[in-house]
Amino acid sequence: MRAVSRPLGLACLLLVSNPLYADYQLNLEPGVTSFSQGAYNIHTIVMWICVIIGIVVYGAMTYSILKHRKSKHPNPAKFDDNTTVEILWTVIPVLILIGMAVPATKVLLAMEDTSNSDMSIKVTGYQWKWHYDYVGEDVGFFSNLSTPKSQIDNAEAKGEHYLLEVDNRIVIPTNKKVRFLFTSNDVIHAWWVPAFGVKKDAIPGFINESWANVSEPGIYRGQCAELCGANHGFMPIVVEAMDEPDYLAWLDSKKAEKAAATASADKTWTMDELMSQGESTYNTNCAACHMVGGEGLPGAFPGLKGSAIATGDINKHIEVVLQGVAGTGMQAFGPQLNDADLAAIITYERNAWGNNTGDMVQPSDIKAARK
């Protein structure tokens, strides 16, 4: 099979690398892992088998349309069966299918073997962002879409990686077998990076696994592939593969970041600090539903501008943000964000958009409310 797939693959590659199609892609990308290359090869084989069968079938039909039309062939033949050809066109397809099934099975068995991995990353889907947890490393963070709303609303020119860019990339080391564990906090999502050939559903209550071993350092982009609600189209995935020393340095910087955040949670913040931190954290975590201007989406998501919760009892407000509201799209943000971010968001919600309650929530208040 490999001998067949190489020239076919080459032909395909020539088709794809045609300079006419410089900006857009016509075919699957071969990618950078054994998965994606396996998928690409089997895709190429099956596609060309289909092309060949297509040429035979469409050729026969076209011949018949041209030569057996009434004007050229006024006296139709009378035959209506032929056991020999009927057996042939049952048996030959079976043989072709076996020819496809063998390499497909081989590729699949290799893909599904997640044993002997060097490290594991737990990937959790949220509406509408991804959380990455480096198992055993005490490093974990959310990854949100970073394309500004103004680009989506066409108020500003779109950037090169429009909708395929995030605030925190997931970083993996090259030449290591990285195992991914997938689950979800709410609805079903699917984590897909085409260059890795990895697409797995993240399902609440389940843990799925897959792996990648990337040899090329680089940035690889993908998207959620399972409809997961309103902003399904706005939860991209960006993976950066680095050589191991760079990866370790990155890991240390993440740990340092976390330590700094813990320290800042213990100090008392000023209103300005809370509001500026609150605005950016709100826009990242809350604006997808409640909107940047706090007006919500009538019928789907309640507004916060002048709302009973954002202007009423402060403890109730903290509770809603920490615990979420069961049976609605309002998630429990307590486990997702640190004390400082939560304090900043709540302060922001109580003072932005003319809510002007003047209330200030300190990280220590959140810490107390968590107990």
Added chain:
Amino acid sequence: MNAVIEEHHDHDHKPGGIGRWLFSTNHKDIGSMYLWFAFLMFFIGGSLALLIRAELFQPGLQIVEPDFFNQLTTLHGLIMVFGVIMPAFVGLANWQLPMMIGAPDMALPRMNNWSFWLLPGAFGMLLASLVMSIMGMGSAPNFGWTFYAPLSTTYGPSSTDFFIFSVHLMGISSVMGAINVIATIMNMRAPGMNYMKMPIFVWTWFITAYLLIAVMPVLAGAVTMMLTDRHFGTSFFNAAGGGDPVMFQHIFWFFGHPEVYIMILPAFGIISQIVPTFSRKPLFGYSSMVYATASIAFLSFIVWAHHMFTTGMPVAGELFFMYSTMLIAVPTGVKVFNWVSTMWKGSLTFETPMLFAIAFIFLFTMGGFTGLMLCIVPADFQYHDTYFVVAHFHYVLVTGAAFSIMAAVYYWLPKWTGHMYDEKLGKLHFWLTCISSNVLFFPMHFIGLAGMPRRIPDYALQFTEFNQIATIGAFVFGFSQLIFLYLIIKCVRGGEKATSEVWEGAQGLEFELPSPAPFHSYTTPPEVK
């Protein structure tokens, strides 16, 4: 709309005015209502599709909000599957089955009336949720036509309950329709017409009816479990309560895969009627057609999880569903080869029904090829939930099922109305439809392979060009269907008188009746040799 198909046969003892339609027990009147209903829904579902395509013309959000976009894709899918393809096939069965087997009417005429009149209620309710959404009173169903839990249960909008009730009504309607088809075929065939002498369209509908009875209750079960999860404290699909969201997908696709064949087997039957007529040559391999249809129906029950390769099932499961799915290519291939062999050395003419039938064979086969590619698990990991899948099932359902329905309407319209349709307009409609549907759906293969997920309202810049081409195709396709509407109205109102045979090479009992066919078809059964 119904007024235009009013015919003037006296001595048929039917009530006049609106009562004729409300209380009808006549297979032709009910068939017409089914077909007009499907046509109306085709325009509604099509308008939703045009809104979707308009939003996707450029990257960025221009016309609709993401949540409303999801409502559009959901209702487009539900309407096209349950409101267009299925009722249109039932309408064709109603019109044709009694005439093709030499019977006066369907076996259970009152149930026939009831199964039609459930549909306007079901779709009225579904569309009401969209109207309410537009009026700002909550969201319409927004979880895709596959309504995966928990997005449709814990996270579903209030209108999900409208959706559930509506699906229940559609299910009851389909099951009653299917019982009627089976009762008619088993009991009302003309003397001498044994099973292996039945026209292929009758055979395919016979098998389809069994599929419907087998799987519509499964769908009803799925939506009932959703209902109790939402309101009565059960946790069938709620992981937090010990339930299983993946079980929803198993149940849905155990319905959903046979459903796919429910939407294509009658199409196979139609093509197998039309190709021999315009080839002036008997159908090649009649018995292998019957066996192929039956094996496809059987296989449809053991392939469902090929829709779920990325849910993380055990590798043994993935291999089983890959192999069983590959097997479907064999009987499907047999059908295509049989059609080509029927044309081979025939004496072909290319009236509009034949043009649609030939386009069906070409383009359905395209959908078959991509189907074969999709069943290869490692490659499916890349294709799954991308526009490649969207391209695949639109080739099968639009250029497949919908083309076969158009072919059937052109083929039998002269028999129904007594007038020939305008052949020039028909050809114009065909060429516009055929070309534009390819402009619409072919580029979707490319954007899918390049990595664009389905069901997204906005996309990265590298997908722009092909989305624009697809949108242009969509608008040409949509507006071309107005020609079809005009042509049918024109044909109902008048035109060149059709002979009883209608087409030079036409065979079958329906072509022994005069055109238009009498209200009660065969009042005395014909003898079949």
